[in-house]
Amino acid sequence: MSTRTDTPLRSHEEIVARVKALEALMIEKGVMTTDAVDRLAEVYENEVGPQLGAKVVARAWTDPAFKQRLLDDATGACAELGIGGLQGEDMIVVENTDDVHNAIVCTLCSCYPWPVLGLPPNWYKAPAYRSRMVREPRTVLADDFDFTVGDDVEIRVWDSSSELRYWVLPQRPKGTDDMSEAELAELVTRDSMIGVGPAGEPSQT
Amino acid sequence: MRSDASQLAEARLQLKTLISDLPKGGPAEQAFEEPWQLRAFAMAVAAHQEGHYDWTDFQSSLSASIRRWEESGQQSWSYYEHWVNALETVLGSSGALADPLALNDRTRETMATPVDKDHHEAHREPVAVSPATR
Numbered sequence: 263m264s265t266r267t268d269t270p271l272r273s274h275e276e277i278v279a280r281v282k283a284l285e286a287l288m289i290e291k292g293v294m295t296t297d298a299v300d301r302l303a304e305v306y307e308n309e310v311g312p313q314l315g316a317k318v319v320a321r322a323w324t325d326p327a328f329k330q331r332l333l334d335d336a337t338g339a340c341a342e343l344g345i346g347g348l349q350g351e352d353m354i355v356v357e358n359t360d361d362v363h364n365a366i367v368c369t370l371c372s373c374y375p376w377p378v379l380g381l382p383p384n385w386y387k388a389p390a391y392r393s394r395m396v397r398e399p400r401t402v403l404a405d406d407f408d409f410t411v412g413d414d415v416e417i418r419v420w421d422s423s424s425e426l427r428y429w430v431l432p433q434r435p436k437g438t439d440d441m442s443e444a445e446l447a448e449l450v451t452r453d454s455m456i457g458v459g460p461a462g463e464p465s466q467t
Numbered sequence: 468m469r470s471d472a473s474q475l476a477e478a479r480l481q482l483k484t485l486i487s488d489l490p491k492g493g494p495a496e497q498a499f500e501e502p503w504q505l506r507a508f509a510m511a512v513a514a515h516q517e518g519h520y521d522w523t524d525f526q527s528s529l530s531a532s533i534r535r536w537e538e539s540g541q542q543s544w545s546y547y548e549h550w551v552n553a554l555e556t557v558l559g560s561s562g563a564l565a566d567p568l569a570l571n572d573r574t575r576e577t578m579a580t581p582v583d584k585d586h587h588e589a590h591r592e593p594v595a596v597s598p599a600t601r
Contacts, residue, residue: 275578277548281503283573284554284564285510293563294513302509305479306499352589361599369594370586381502396595413600418593426589 300384314345315378315429316450319461320443323434332431333357346377353378356420357431358457363411364418365403365457366428367395373422375429379455386456395419407458430457438464485512485522490530492546504547511554520557528553 272280288294318340322329332339336353340346353375356364368374369392374382385391385406394402399417403409411417420428432454438446441464453459486495499505515522532549558564 272548276574277545277551278503279577280570280574281507281510281551283570283577284551285506286577287570287573288510288514288558288563291563293519293558294510294517298513298516299506299509301474301478302482302512303505305475305482306494306505306508367594368586373586376502381499381505398597399595400597416599417595417597419595419597421590421594423586423588423590425587426591 303381304384306381313447314380315375315452315455316447318343318345318378319431319450319455320447322431323438323446324443329431336429340378352426354420354426354428355431356418356428358433360415360433362416362418363457364420364428364430365395365399366420366422366430367392368422369393369396370423373424373427375422375427379429379452383452396421403458407453409459429455431455432457432461435461435463482512485515489526490533490549493550497546504550507547507551507554511550514554514558514563519561519563524560525553525557528556532556 285296285299289296318332321343322332328339328342331342332355336355337346339355340353356366358364368386372382372387374386376382391402391406396419399419400411400413403411403417422428432450434446435449438449441449445464449462449464451459451462454461483495486493489495494508499508511525514520515525529549529552532552536544536549555564555567555570559567564570
């Protein structure tokens with residue numbers, strides 16, 4: 263009994279707004295809770311996307327010229343690998359070194375480089391992460407993510423907006439000299455590209 | 468902050484059953500491409516789990532929307548646009564979305580005020596720095 267048989271296809275902007283509006287209405291009416299929607303979404307959020315970012319990171323680890331292009335112009339370097347899709351929005355990749363560790367946040371909402379990292383995890387959108395990560399990043403990383411950054415390392419936190427989105431180039435783990443680009447990509451986790459964890463260690467075989 | 472692994476595994480199993488019998492091109496076969504698609508997906512499952520409609524009703528509404536698209540001869544295809552159509556249809560039937568105009572109004576409002584309306588400015592310096600202490 264649809265009343266919408268002749269509705270033309272909508273613009274991208276309109277469908278995004280319609281889904282938001284529908285969620286807001288349903289929650290106001292008590293049809294469902296935000297928590298329930300979040301929990302269901304969480305099942306999928308790690309299945310999409312981060313592999314694309316992982317490919318880019320593995321390329322940067324193995325190809326110094328590519329890495330330089332990535333740090334100079336992340337949007338362009340990702341496009342070389344056929345990765346992108348944000349319209350008119352810039353990405354900047356910040357590199358972790360022995361002296362500097364980077365992490366990303368969106369202080370106001372949930373801006374996130376999703377064409378590269380997939381869908382943002384729920385905690386990224388939560389007010390707790392958004393405010394505490396700015397106030398006490400070292401403590402948040404240690405307490406919430408079990409990730410201790412040495413006190414000889416500076417931590418920089420970058421605020422993504424809808425105009426400019428950051429993500430992190432993690433350090434290449436030690437003992438990976440013999441690994442192929444594809445093997446390296448498997449070590450790159452979503453969390454390491456947000457900056458709340460290290461890249462994985464190679465398994466001992 | 469995060470759900471534990473066993474909760475996720477259980478939810479995953481339930482979802483697998485729900486999505487196994489949907490029209491082609493959906494979540495069982497293809498990854499979500501954009502955040503709104505996942506949101507719409509999760510909303511439909513959540514409202515069903517809250518008992519607002521049978522999943523079979525949702526499935527047939529989805530098939531019906533896709534069939535109308537096929538008959539209309541339109542070119543551009545968006546699986547999750549049909550998904551949203553189907554969700555509106557079943558919510559309309561259940562009475563949860565009794566007034567379809569309310570949704571149109573809210574959609575227009577949402578378009579007029581993006582959530583991140585204050586967040587268009589690029590921030591080119593770190594928003595916080597925790598210096599090395601040694």
